[in-house]
Amino acid sequence: MKSISFILIFFSLELKKVICLLNKGEYFSIRTEIINEMGLIEINNFISPNRVLCTVKCLDRNECNQLYFNRETQKCILFSGFSTKNNLVTKQSVLLAKVFTQNSSSECIKETEYWSIKMNSCLPCPVTFKRYSLNSFSCYHMSQNDMKFFEAKSYCEEKSAFLPRPKTSNERELIRYLSNNTKTWVDSFIDSLGEVYKWGDGTNVTGFKNGQPGNEGANSSRLNQNVLIIYDLCFSDIEYWKTFKTICQIF
Numbered sequence: 001m002k003s004i005s006f007i008l009i010f011f012s013l014e015l016k017k018v019i020c021l022l023n024k025g026e027y028f029s030i031r032t033e034i035i036n037e038m039g040l041i042e043i044n045n046f047i048s049p050n051r052v053l054c055t056v057k058c059l060d061r062n063e064c065n066q067l068y069f070n071r072e073t074q075k076c077i078l079f080s081g082f083s084t085k086n087n088l089v090t091k092q093s094v095l096l097a098k099v100f101t102q103n104s105s106s107e108c109i110k111e112t113e114y115w116s117i118k119m120n121s122c123l124p125c126p127v128t129f130k131r132y133s134l135n136s137f138s139c140y141h142m143s144q145n146d147m148k149f150f151e152a153k154s155y156c157e158e159k160s161a162f163l164p165r166p167k168t169s170n171e172r173e174l175i176r177y178l179s180n181n182t183k184t185w186v187d188s189f190i191d192s193l194g195e196v197y198k199w200g201d202g203t204n205v206t207g208f209k210n211g212q213p214g215n216e217g218a219n220s221s222r223l224n225q226n227v228l229i230i231y232d233l234c235f236s237d238i239e240y241w242k243t244f245k246t247i248c249q250i251f
Contacts, residue, residue: 048076063203134174143246149227156248163187184245189227213237
């Protein structure tokens with residue numbers, strides 16, 4: 001069975017108990033682990049009578065990666081992206097991060113199979129695609145040739161796939177491994193100045209390199225860099241006509 005874990009972001013207050021909730025067939029847990037810094041974007045806040053309901057609301061929204069809950073004020077805040085630093089956290093509050101996990105009994109044995117969250121079962125990877133242990137929920141294909149951004153995007157779409165959407169630290173580590181830590185296209189572009197970079201599924205991109213996106217080589221009235229690459233675990237904007245490593249993802 002596929003499971004979704006909410007891991008406790010560790011601060012001065014150590015909480016060792018585990019909270020479990022069965023809802024819609026999913027399993028929630030809180031564990032004392034640390035995740036990499038990826039930045040936070042608030043997507044919703046409301047009053048919740050308890051932490052469980054706050055957790056369920058985060059589960060119901062695909063773009064929710066992290067949540068904050070204050071036991072005293074009953075305030076629940078949902079975030080896109082991840083962070084281990086948040087000045088909201090006090091002795092009366094917790095910061096939780098959503099991570100996908102998988103029970104050992106349901107792991108797909110073959111590297112040509114992946115665990116489909118949608119179908120809740122193992123599915124075969126397409127021909128020339130392969131699953132990797134850093135992300136059991138996707139298959140990846142690597143092109144032999146560097147391409148321009150929109151060439152790479154079309155190349156993946158012709159395979160019923162898409163350019164990578166590495167939202168978690170594990171996925172970013174995997175892309176770094178597959179690309180040998182070279183610049184690699186990811187599935188995000190904009191059409192106008194001031195537009196927010198989003199993934200192909202509509203969720204916001206977080207985890208930019210410092211000073212990025214910068215639209216370098218242009219002024220405040222002209223868009224020059226309108227697509228994204230990942231390099232050394234961080235995102236940067238760049239010109240679409242440059243050629244880089246092309247990796248395709250499917251899940």
